Amino acid sequence: MVTECMAGRGAKCAVCPGRQSGLCAELPKALLARVAEASRIVECPANHRLWDEDVQPGFTAILWRGYLRMPRYSLEGRRQIVSIICPGEIVGEGVDTRPGYGMEAVTAVTFCRFERGEFRRLADREPELRRALLRQHMKRLEVLRWLTWSLGLQTPEERLCAFLARACETMPYQPLPDGSGILSLEVPRADVADLLGTTKETISRLTHRLQQIGLIEIRDPRHFRIFDRERLAKVGGLSPARPNSSERPGIAAVRRGLGASEGAAQRAARAALSGPSLPMSLPGGSAAVASS
Amino acid sequence: MVTECMAGRGAKCAVCPGRQSGLCAELPKALLARVAEASRIVECPANHRLWDEDVQPGFTAILWRGYLRMPRYSLEGRRQIVSIICPGEIVGEGVDTRPGYGMEAVTAVTFCRFERGEFRRLADREPELRRALLRQHMKRLEVLRWLTWSLGLQTPEERLCAFLARACETMPYQPLPDGSGILSLEVPRADVADLLGTTKETISRLTHRLQQIGLIEIRDPRHFRIFDRERLAKVGGLSPARPNSSERPGIAAVRRGLGASEGAAQRAARAALSGPSLPMSLPGGSAAVASS
DNA sequence: CGATTAATTGACCGACTTCAAGACATGTGG
DNA sequence: CCACATGTCTTGAAGTCGGTCAATTAATCG
Missing domain, CATH: 1.10.10.10 (Winged helix-like DNA-binding domain superfamily/Winged helix DNA-binding domain)
Known part of the structure; x- marks a missing residue:
């Protein structure tokens, strides 16, 4: 299922589509090289499960290409996707290690894989990386808050x-x-x-x-x-x-x-004004104010 | 509105109800003292707004007593509360600095207040504090994910x-x-x-x-x-x-x-059985399976 | 091509929102 | 102490959005 691709160490980032966005975009070049050194590139097909909901992920990854989803199921078997991970984002480090949520490939994906603890060790040594990581966390939190808000009242x-x-x-x-x-x-x-x-x-x-x-x-x-x-x-x-x-x-x-x-x-x-109408209700026929 | 309470520096933590839970519970005593040193105790009444949704909070706080809510409004004026903060939790540092969300006291509250950057400076120097902070972030994320899941399919x-x-x-x-x-x-x-x-x-x-x-x-x-x-x-x-x-x-x-x-x-x-019923539907009248 | 999955479309109906009014507590001032 | 105001909570009745079920069409893939 999982293919490891042994690209030349140095060349990795040069060809990475995620290089310009997300975490990597925030790192200085020297640090980026060190980070790249610690990882290897992996790809897997659509619908592959990176980890199950009741298992702690054994690695950290930065997504190159493709999309991941993070599902959680209800007892009846229905599914809520709690976040969609896009290229450039990091998964598994600190934020995603709680049980209850799986991680699956929506499309075929390629990512930089760091073995357990490797990334954290790096972060402990590199304040720059730590700060970038924190910003990533904030972004994730932000998106999740938006979703919560949206589910609550849109x-x-x-x-x-x-x-x-x-x-x-x-x-x-x-x-x-x-x-x-x-x-x-x-x-x-x-x-x-x-x-x-x-x-x-x-x-x-x-x-x-x-x-x-x-x-x-x-x-x-x-x-x-x-x-x-x-x-x-x-x-x-x-x-x-x-x-x-x-x-x-x-x-x-x-x-x-x-x-x-x-x-x-x-x-x-x-x-x-107590106007209970949608700000830009669509003609199509959603609730809107219409009557009155 | 905001009353500053000048308790003796050393005595603070001894009388803090949040001492045993949340962030502070995870810190070693020596570090705790240093943290306490950098803060002062503040209290404010119910419904006081700690900060507005479009304003960056100028401080960080650890909640002693009482509850905070983090609202975000829709354009029609409806409100979604994105999280309820309980005693022992930390607010404002890194996680809550994004615009769009206010912070208000649900009840009368008392908290430890750190001026802008103070806390971050501490965290930069103290790896223990950093780790505790990360765990706090994870908990917040965890609760938020639960809420998202819940709103989505419960x-x-x-x-x-x-x-x-x-x-x-x-x-x-x-x-x-x-x-x-x-x-x-x-x-x-x-x-x-x-x-x-x-x-x-x-x-x-x-x-x-x-x-x-x-x-x-x-x-x-x-x-x-x-x-x-x-x-x-x-x-x-x-x-x-x-x-x-x-x-x-x-x-x-x-x-x-x-x-x-x-x-x-x-x-x-x-x-x-493909029964679309709630797992433990109540007699009162929720869906239940009934037909078949 | 047939077979399986994904997407569409329609009909039904029920849980929840909305609107509205009443109950209850709490406080303020005369 | 009562009248009045204010806010929280409760209760009722009506309407509807969107979920569920089901059947058809379109796309995908051996």
Whole structure:
């Protein structure tokens, strides 16, 4: 199942797609070399289980390519995906060592593998690495908080919009001259559903609804044409107003924009109006205010 | 609003209720003294806002007494509480510095306050503190993951049971000779509702339903008599996680035993029947299997 | 190609939200 | 001590979103 690829030690990072994002992007070159030295490259196919929910992972990894999911099951056998790990992110070190959650490859993946304790030993010696690690933890926590918030008080429709908007930053997205772009959804419907706390049926219905109202176009189940990313993000409650997003945003930009929604005062004012409607309800037919 | 209490430096930890739990419990005495030296004690009343959602907190704190909540609002003004902080926990350092989330006192609180950077400087010098801090982060992440999972695929009823079971560990709980005990719910209904992603009405209805079936008894809105913690935990689905020892007594026991009422095996069997029912649905009227 | 899996679409219905009003406690001032 | 206000909690009735079940179509792969 697991193939080890013995690329030349030095060449590793040069060809790593994750080099520019996530943890590695934050490290100075000398340190990066030392980190690379301690690891080896591994790849495994889609749906491979990196570790089971009741087993402590014996290693740490930095994801090169592909996507991981972190599921937890209910007693009835239903599944909630607690996070999707994207290229450049680190897994297993400190954050993911609690039982109850497995780790599986959504797609075929390639990653840098550090044996047990290796990474921690490095971090103990290198303050720079430690700080980068802490920032990674914060990002993970941040994303998880967003998901919690979203599951708590957004509709599936809003969640899907938010998901798609973020996918434009974290998954293959090819901009077209007219401002739209093609998003390759690397994650199957079922996984999206289980991440967003809904069902595949609902996901299907919603994507088609978004198509009806002209937000997206479904070319095939895995490829959407996105017409208006900002509007998607807005419906998804990500960030009402983005200051100056230069093109080619990069992951960091999303994360930053994520929390910076609006001031407390503004929010309080709106709440005081007692208007219970969605800020940008979709014509399609979600609750919205409609009647009155 | 904020009262500073100038207790004698040395005496601080001796009288701190949080001394035995959370971060401080993990530190060696000498280090603890150094940590205490760097802080001062502050208290503030219920509903005081420690910081706003769009403001970076200028300090770090270890909670002595009382409870904090971490809310995030939707655009319509609805609120999701992303975490409840209990005595002994640390806030503001690294984990809570992202915008979008405020921090408010649920009850009157007392805490150890470290000025900006003070704590981080300490952690940079003290590996022990760093490790303890990391463990704290993991716990926070763990709880948040549980909440995410719960919001994703538990019913409000199950969530409430889980919440009550955990409250028996984190809030004043007085055991009675007959095996039951009195739980003082320090958190108002509205906060519980916003934590569990439901409404105060539903919380009210559910507590009364739990009373009807004899799981709890409502003495007054803030005090419940808990008859069977294990069963509560089970209904709440709290078993899969935390085989980790060294936890406070009680919750670890959930995994064993479970009495004659119903075992996991039985439940699994039911699930296998493709019965879509709740694992321990209550007579009150939740789904149940019924038809077939 | 047939066979298996993924995605779609439709019909049904029930748990929860919403809206609204009443009960209950607590506090304030006259 | 009562009247009144305020806030928390409770209870009822109605409406609906989204889950479940089921059946069809599309994609994928030996």
